[in-house]
Every structure is written in structure tokens, then in C-alpha cells.
Amino acid sequence: MRRVLAGSFSFAEYTGFQLGDEGEGELLRSSKRKFLSEAEYGFGAMNLSGKTLKILRHLWRRGSFFLVLAVFLGVGFLGAEESAELVVATFDRGEPPNEVGGNYGAWNYNVKDPSQHCYAAPEPDDPVNPEKGYSIRLDYDVLSKQPAFNGFWMGLGGIDISDYDTLSFWVKGDEACGFTTRFKLELKNAFGEKDTYCVRDIGPEWKEVTLDIKKDVSQIDWSNMTELVIVFDDIMSTKKTGSVCIDHFVFRKSTSSDLTEQSGE
Numbered sequence: 001m002r003r004v005l006a007g008s009f010s011f012a013e014y015t016g017f018q019l020g021d022e023g024e025g026e027l028l029r030s031s032k033r034k035f036l037s038e039a040e041y042g043f044g045a046m047n048l049s050g051k052t053l054k055i056l057r058h059l060w061r062r063g064s065f066f067l068v069l070a071v072f073l074g075v076g077f078l079g080a081e082e083s084a085e086l087v088v089a090t091f092d093r094g095e096p097p098n099e100v101g102g103n104y105g106a107w108n109y110n111v112k113d114p115s116q117h118c119y120a121a122p123e124p125d126d127p128v129n130p131e132k133g134y135s136i137r138l139d140y141d142v143l144s145k146q147p148a149f150n151g152f153w154m155g156l157g158g159i160d161i162s163d164y165d166t167l168s169f170w171v172k173g174d175e176a177c178g179f180t181t182r183f184k185l186e187l188k189n190a191f192g193e194k195d196t197y198c199v200r201d202i203g204p205e206w207k208e209v210t211l212d213i214k215k216d217v218s219q220i221d222w223s224n225m226t227e228l229v230i231v232f233d234d235i236m237s238t239k240k241t242g243s244v245c246i247d248h249f250v251f252r253k254s255t256s257s258d259l260t261e262q263s264g265e
């Protein structure tokens with residue numbers, strides 16, 4: 001049985017998020033894994049070892065002020081390099097929240113229509129951390145006589161991504177279940193604005209997609225981002241029922257040569 005991460009709510013109100021009770025197997029598997037340490041969350045805490053501090057104190061006593069200053073500037077430079085990447089979700093704990101404190105799960109436009117749905121569940125299939133990581137499996141169905149759309153949502157905790165150019169993540173379709181080769185991805189901010197992208201060429205193997213989020217001329221305010229949404233709909237989906245896995249969402253400062261997939265809308 002699978003543990004299901006499912007929130008059901010309309011477009012008008014993203015208010016609910018529930019963890020289903022089903023699924024003991026993967027939950028047990030999850031409990032056997034060690035949880036990520038704070039350092040692995042990428043909070044970027046700077047720790048100086050006792051030996052390093054001893055050397056710095058020694059230099060300071062000897063009057064090597066400029067040498068000490070240079071060392072600190074060097075550490076600061078390395079810290080700035082690390083911030084060139086902001087990991088927002090690895091899903092490796094097998095349950096919310098993500099690395100920026102946001103919940104996540106499936107959403108459904110019309111919960112009263114049993115012929116359309118999306119379920120989200122942790123999947124022990126990880127392209128970045130294959131030994132102990134998880135991705136998120138999205139089982140979707142937009143085959144209905146009524147307008148159908150659903151997908152996945154994830155809180156972004158109000159992060160400021162003004163300094164980042166791209167959003168990268170891993171995706172693959174399930175060959176056995178079938179899958180759409182494209183879906184929509186939206187980024188929303190606290191001011192009611194959103195930018196929409198088309199993710200194309202999804203295949204049966206893991207692939208890292210990079211979206212040039214700053215390409216669109218109609219830029220939104222990137223300083224307070226609240227949500228990332230994936231949308232399966234009955235018009236855009238190349239297959240109306242299927243399963244797609246997603247993993248490892250990262251904002252990066254990148255050059256245009258890094259881009260492999262992009263489309264503004």
C-alpha cells in the first residue's frame with residue numbers, strides 16, 4: 001500500500017492538506033532511514049572548527065590583522081558561491097515539509113467528479129540520491145466528460161528568488177502506466193501574480209529539466225514566492241491518465257548555455 005499525500009481543494013481555495021492513512025509499507029521504509037541533518041537541508045550554516053579558531057586567535061595575537069581579514073573574506077566568498085543554488089525540495093524525508101518549510105500534496109479541481117483525480121505519494125526512486133532518497137509519484141486522471149484538471153502543489157515559504165535565473169527539477173513518466181509528455185508548471189507570489197511554463201518532452205527515463213524563469217518579458221515580483229504548482233489538464237495532456245515522478249527542485253543562477261528545456265506562456 002502507498003502512503004498518499006493528498007489535499008483536495010478548488011482553484012479558489014488552496015486551504016486543505018491531508019496525509020492519508022493508507023500505506024504502511026513505504027512509511028515503515030521511511031522510518032528506517034536517518035533523517036537529514038540540518039547541514040544537509042542546505043541552510044548554509046558556517047561552522048569553524050576549534051583548530052581553525054585557534055589558528056585565527058594565534059594570528060590575531062601576532063598582529064596579523066590583514067591576514068585574518070583575508071581569511072574571513074575568503075570564507076565569505078565561498079559562502080556567496082554556495083548561495084548560487086537554492087534547493088527547495090528533495091522529498092527525501094518521504095513527507096512534508098520541503099527544504100523551505102512548505103507543505104506539498106496533490107490538488108483536485110472537482111472532487112465531486114470520480115472520473116478525475118490526482119494522488120501524490122513518496123516513491124523510493126530517486127535520480128539524485130538513489131541510495132536513500134525519495135521522489136514524488138503523481139498518479140493523475142483527467143479523462144472526464146466534464147472539464148478536468150488537477151496536479152501537485154508545493155509551498156515555497158515566501159522565499160526571495162530575485163537573484164536566481166532558473167528552476168531545475170527531475171522528471172520521468174511511468175512506462176507501465178503511461179504518461180503525458182507535457183504539463184504546465186506555475187510559480188506564484190504573495191501578490192497574486194503567477195508565471196506559467198510548459199514542461200515538454202517528458203520521457204520514461206529520469207531527466208533534469210531547466211526552466212529559464214526570467215525569460216518571460218512580463219516579469220512578476222520574485223521577492224516573496226508562495227507556491228509552485230504542476231497542472232495536468234484534459235487539453236494539454238498527451239495522455240489523459242497516467243503517472244509521472246518528480247524530484248529535486250532547485251533554483252540556480254545559471255547562464256543560458258545551461259538551459260535544456262524552457263517555455264514561457
Ligand SMILES: [Ca+2]
Binds near residue numbers: 090091127134135
Ligand atoms: Ca529526492
